Amino acid sequence: MTTPMNNKPGALAKALAQFRKIVGDDWVLTGEQDMATYRDPYSVVWDEAEEIRAVAAVAPENVEQVQAIVRAANELGVYLYTISTGKNLGYGGTAPNSAGNVVLDLKRMKRIIEVDDKRNFCIVEPGVSYMDLYRHLQEKGLKLIIDLPSNGMGGVMGNALDHGVGYSHGFYRDHWGSHCGMEVVLPDGELLRTGMAAVPGATTWGDYRYGYGPFVDGIFSQANFGVVTKMGFYLLPMPEHFLTATVSVPRYEDIIPLVDIVNYLEDSNLISFARYGSPMEIPRVISKEPDPELLKLIAQPGGGQPESYEAYARKKGIPFWAVTLSFYGPKATVAANLDYARQRLSAIPGARFGDGESVAFPVSPEALAKSRSASQLGVPNMASFSLGSRNKFNANPSDGHVWFSPVIPRTGQGVIDAHRVFGAAFKEVGYPSRIGPYNGPRSWMPRTFVFMMDFYTSRSDKAENKRVKEAFEHLVRVGAQHGYTEYRTAPLFQDLVASTYSFNDNALLRFHERLKDAIDPNGILAPGRAGVWPRHLRKEKT
Amino acid sequence: MKPLVNLLVLALGTAAVGPGATAGAADAAAQAQAPVAQAATPASIEAGRQLYQRWCLSCHAAGPGHPGTTALDALYKGAVPSVLEQGTSLDATAIAYFVRNGRSTMPTFRKSEIDDRELDDIAAYLTARKPKAAQHE
Numbered sequence: 001m002t003t004p005m006n007n008k009p010g011a012l013a014k015a016l017a018q019f020r021k022i023v024g025d026d027w028v029l030t031g032e033q034d035m036a037t038y039r040d041p042y043s044v045v046w047d048e049a050e051e052i053r054a055v056a057a058v059a060p061e062n063v064e065q066v067q068a069i070v071r072a073a074n075e076l077g078v079y080l081y082t083i084s085t086g087k088n089l090g091y092g093g094t095a096p097n098s099a100g101n102v103v104l105d106l107k108r109m110k111r112i113i114e115v116d117d118k119r120n121f122c123i124v125e126p127g128v129s130y131m132d133l134y135r136h137l138q139e140k141g142l143k144l145i146i147d148l149p150s151n152g153m154g155g156v157m158g159n160a161l162d163h164g165v166g167y168s169h170g171f172y173r174d175h176w177g178s179h180c181g182m183e184v185v186l187p188d189g190e191l192l193r194t195g196m197a198a199v200p201g202a203t204t205w206g207d208y209r210y211g212y213g214p215f216v217d218g219i220f221s222q223a224n225f226g227v228v229t230k231m232g233f234y235l236l237p238m239p240e241h242f243l244t245a246t247v248s249v250p251r252y253e254d255i256i257p258l259v260d261i262v263n264y265l266e267d268s269n270l271i272s273f274a275r276y277g278s279p280m281e282i283p284r285v286i287s288k289e290p291d292p293e294l295l296k297l298i299a300q301p302g303g304g305q306p307e308s309y310e311a312y313a314r315k316k317g318i319p320f321w322a323v324t325l326s327f328y329g330p331k332a333t334v335a336a337n338l339d340y341a342r343q344r345l346s347a348i349p350g351a352r353f354g355d356g357e358s359v360a361f362p363v364s365p366e367a368l369a370k371s372r373s374a375s376q377l378g379v380p381n382m383a384s385f386s387l388g389s390r391n392k393f394n395a396n397p398s399d400g401h402v403w404f405s406p407v408i409p410r411t412g413q414g415v416i417d418a419h420r421v422f423g424a425a426f427k428e429v430g431y432p433s434r435i436g437p438y439n440g441p442r443s444w445m446p447r448t449f450v451f452m453m454d455f456y457t458s459r460s461d462k463a464e465n466k467r468v469k470e471a472f473e474h475l476v477r478v479g480a481q482h483g484y485t486e487y488r489t490a491p492l493f494q495d496l497v498a499s500t501y502s503f504n505d506n507a508l509l510r511f512h513e514r515l516k517d518a519i520d521p522n523g524i525l526a527p528g529r530a531g532v533w534p535r536h537l538r539k540e541k542t
Numbered sequence: 543m544k545p546l547v548n549l550l551v552l553a554l555g556t557a558a559v560g561p562g563a564t565a566g567a568a569d570a571a572a573q574a575q576a577p578v579a580q581a582a583t584p585a586s587i588e589a590g591r592q593l594y595q596r597w598c599l600s601c602h603a604a605g606p607g608h609p610g611t612t613a614l615d616a617l618y619k620g621a622v623p624s625v626l627e628q629g630t631s632l633d634a635t636a637i638a639y640f641v642r643n644g645r646s647t648m649p650t651f652r653k654s655e656i657d658d659r660e661l662d663d664i665a666a667y668l669t670a671r672k673p674k675a676a677q678h679e
Contacts, residue, residue, distance in 0.1 A: 029653065033642065037652040041644045059654040089649055107654040127654075131600065152600055374607070382600040383607035389647040390613035397613065397646040 012055065015078040015102065019058040022068045027059040027108070038086075038103050040095035042400025044469050044492055046459045052491065054081060054096055057103040063185065063229045069104060070227060071189035073524050080104045081526045082227050084126035084158030087151060089385075090403050091162060092490040097528030098537070104227060113230065114206065117142040121180060121206030123232045126157045130380040143238040143362075145328075145378035147172040152380025157231045161221045163488050165444035167375045169272040169328050172236050173444050176221050180209040183230035184220055187520035192226065206232040222488070223512075224526035225519045239328040242377060244356030245338050247345045248279075248319035252306040252437060254348055255321055256412030261344050262323060263410060266446070270337045273376065275324040276440030280309055289393065291316075302427030303419070303436025321440065324356060326376055331360075388456045398456035402468070404434070404475050406484040408441060408449040415441050418451055418484065425478040431471035450487060476500065491528070498531025513538065582666035590667025593660050594627070601648065602626045613646060626668060634665035 019028045029035065038054045045051045060066050073080050081096035082104040094103060110127030115136065122133065122144075130152050137144055147166035149159050158164075160175035171177050181195035195211040196204040209217070209232075219225050249258055265271040282290050282298070297304055297312060313320050325341055327334035345351050359367050363377050374381045388398035408418045419437050426433035434453035441449035453475070455468045473496060479485055480500035489497045501508050512532045516523070523534020601610035604625045614624035623629050638661055644650040656664070 027654075034653065037642055037650040039650070041649045042647075057652075057654075086652065086655075087649065093649065094652070105652065105654045107652065131596070135596075369605075380600070381607060382609060385601065385647050386607075386609040386612055387647070389609045390616045392616050395616070399646055401647070 011076040011078055012100075012102075015072055015076045016056055016058075018072040018076075019069055019102075022065050022072070023058060023060050027061075029057040029059070030055075038094045038105075040093040040490070041459075042090055042093060042402060042457050042490075043095065044402055044455075044457050044465050044472070044490070046399070046457065046462075046465065048462065048465070050492070052096055052099055052101075054094075054101050054103045055099075057105050059105040059108050061108040063109075063183070063191065066104070066106070066109075066185050066227055066229055067189045067191060070185050070187065070524075073102070074188055074522055077522055077524065078102060079524055079527055080227075081529075082106065084161075085129050085153065085155030086158075087129070087153045087155065088158060088162055089151060089154075090401050090490070091488055092492075095491065097491040097494060097526060101526070106227075106229070109229065112136050115140070115142055115144070115235075116206065117144050117235075117237065119207055120144060120235050120237050121232055122156075122235055123181070123206055123230060124156050125230055126155060126228065128156050129153055130156060130159075134378070134380050145236040145238050145361075146380070147175065147178070147236065148375045148378065148380055149175070150375065150384035152375075152382055156233065157228060160231065160233065161228060163222060167273045167326075167373075167444065168236055168378070170266075170269060170446055172234065173273065174446055175233075177446075178234040179217070180207065180232040180234055181205040181211075182217055182220060182228055182232075184226035184228050186226050187522070187525050195232075197230075197232070206234075219515060219519075222530045224529040224532055225515060227525070236328070236378075238361050238378075239330070240361060241327075241329065241331040241334055242357065242359045242361065242373070243327040243331075243334040243338060244324050244358075244373065244376075245327075245341075246322050246324050246354040246356055247342070248322040248352050248354070249348050250313070250319050250350040252310055252320050253412070253416070254350070255415050257348050258321060258323065258345070259410065259412040259415065261347070262325070265325070265341050265344065271341060272326045272328050274326070274443050276321065276443060277323070278321055278438045278440055279318045280313065280320075280438035281440065298436055298438070299432070300436075301433065302423035303433035303439075304423075306416075306419075306437040309437050319350075319352065320438075323440075326356075326373070387454060399459045400457040402455050402457060402472065402490055403488075404453040404455065404472055405442075405450045405486055405488065406475075406479045407445075407487050408451055408484060410441075410443075410447065410449050414449065417482070421478065421482050421484070422451065422453070422475060425475050426471070428478075429471045429474040431467060445487075494528065495531045582670050586663045586666040587670045588667075589660070590663035590665070590670075593656065593664050594667055597651070597656060598626065598664070604628075609647060627671065629668070630671070632665075632668045634662075634669060637661070637665045637668060 016028055035054060038057055043051055058069055060069055079101040081101040083094050084106050086094040086107060106126035108127055109125040110132060111125045112128055112133060113123040115122040130146060130148055133146055133156055145168060147168040149164045149166050160179050164175045166173045181197040183197060184192045186192055194217050195209045196202045198211055220228050262274045266274060280294060297308055310320060327337055342353050357371055357373055359371060359377060368379060371377060388401050390397035408414050419435060422435045423433055435451060442452050443449055455472055457468060458464050476496050485500040486497045498509050509531060516532050517535050523536055527534055527537050601608055604611060611624050618624055641651045641656060641661055
């Protein structure tokens with residue numbers, strides 16, 4: 001939604017003048033070329049009236065400067081939209097929710113404040129990327145593993161604050177869930193610390209997250225109640241060994257017992273990340289031309305019916321589902337856990353087992369070069385950004401992507417139901433289906449599935465972008481009718497997604513608005529973020 | 543063999559009419575963002591090498607799993623090296639354009655990430671490798 005600028009006449013110019021005094025002329029950016037770098041390069045509404053562009057950017061290098069900037073903005077009523085590394089690609093990047101915002105760019109705040117490989121935590125500033133933290137661990141010889149998202153350039157803090165996820169073990173994959181203690185600049189410029197960070201002299205910031213009293217950290221994630229300037233995170237101690245192995249099952253409905261058993265194994269801490277897939281799911285980067293018969297099946301409106309894929313799998317002698325199980329730990333222990341997993345999974349008729357990778361930590365360059373699991377080995381990379389980009393079989397690359405990623409029950413029946421509901425939704429809206437019976441769920445979150453449906457964006461084809469937007473919004477609405485909705489989305493869709501959390505006349509959103517009005521009465525921080533608008537803009541919203 | 547710089551300019555031209563930029567924007571942007579010419583010193587080349595490793599290598603290194611290299615491989619079809627460090631004719635203007643404007647799934651990079659001086663250093667590194675890189679062609 002495009003909102004009118006609320007800045008009072010001259011307020012922006014006054015604010016920018018104050019910002020220059022705070023951070024210096026070089027770090028207040030207003031020129032056309034500089035501001036082009038603050039657009040969302042993956043925008044679905046690129047060059048359209050709906051595309052929200054920031055009016056300026058200010059890049060402080062320490063928390064005192066952040067406080068001064070926020071105080072000035074609050075006094076003048078100028079909106080600030082905070083980014084950390086600005087690489088939340090596919091979920092909005094650097095672009096704000098509403099017009100008239102100055103981007104508060106925290107990339108220059110990139111201190112790694114503390115890393116402890118005995119108590120296994122780190123405390124970082126917003127500009128620290130996963131690659132920065134990995135480099136630090138390497139340089140210092142620290143025996144820790146970072147749980148990584150697909151985007152190795154992403155920010156450790158920013159990813160967690162947007163509920164990003166990864167590929168390693170248990171709760172570490174939930175990046176917000178593994179945070180411990182925060183430092184936050186409130187909308188009036190006051191500095192707040194939570195958990196044990198609130199205790200002067202305490203050395204337990206990275207150890208115990210709750211501190212004492214109401215646990216307020218949650219209101220600073222996917223939100224606009226403060227500017228988070230430091231966070232602690234639990235890190236996984238470097239294990240001795242990493243092991244993967246596959247199990248495949250022949251029939252579509254085998255997904256039901258398969259998920260039940262894998263859930264048991266994971267929730268008992270016997271396995272780590274389980275990657276669900278099917279040999280009929282075409283990888284993002286392919287090394288040979290896919291079978292035309294399979295492409296024809298996948299091109300069916302709505303993705304087609306399971307029976308056609310089962311017939312194809314039988315004809316080709318391939319299983320329907322394949323899951324790659326992963327294990328971290330002592331070599332003997334992971335081998336024993338794999339044996340047990342195979343024993344349990346062999347209860348599914350026709351189950352077959354295959355070996356995978358076996359890598360010792362610390363990972364040697366040779367082992368890393370051979371591995372297809374760099375992220376699981378804690379090595380940040382950008383391999384997933386081959387998605388939609390040019391390759392041997394894709395002569396018409398996209399300019400980006402957005403994800404439709406609804407939360408799905410972690411059961412085989414939940415997977416089957418989601419296939420049916422979203423396949424039908426694609427068929428209704430007349431868009432090539434981004435899901436079919438061959439798609440496995442994503443299991444990054446320790447206790448739920450999401451389905452990742454990718455939509456490609458363009459900086460030149462407005463008609464295609466329009467189709468993407470219409471299809472995306474249709475999917476959100478249809479999903480909500482069945483109890484599915486997104487865990488994370490780009491600003492363009494945040495109002496819509498917030499509206500799907502609609503229990504009791506959107507009591508949750510109304511509570512967020514009450515908090516907003518109390519904590520940020522002038523509504524200066526990221527108006528509209530996660531659907532939460534300040535009072536004066538709620539009146540204009542419709 | 544067509545020099546890499548010509549193909550990069552071709553890519554800019556393509557951007558002006560296809561995915562990647564609005565008509566005319568690429569040329570204008572490239573002119574507006576052309577780095578101030580500076581003599582490449584050993585220090586700037588070394589600084590550029592380190593910056594390249596930090597910012598560029600994850601997409602532009604050799605081998606699979608590097609989307610930039612994969613994309614350039616498909617674009618150039620072996621006519622010139624798809625690994626940027628192996629190119630012989632990279633142009634500082636084109637480098638600056640792509641860093642600040644992105645291309646396809648390559649995002650934009652802000653001054654708070656790579657400032658103008660650092661961008662000059664990266665350009666110095668990538669444009670200083672002609673003798674060795676020429677052996678690849």
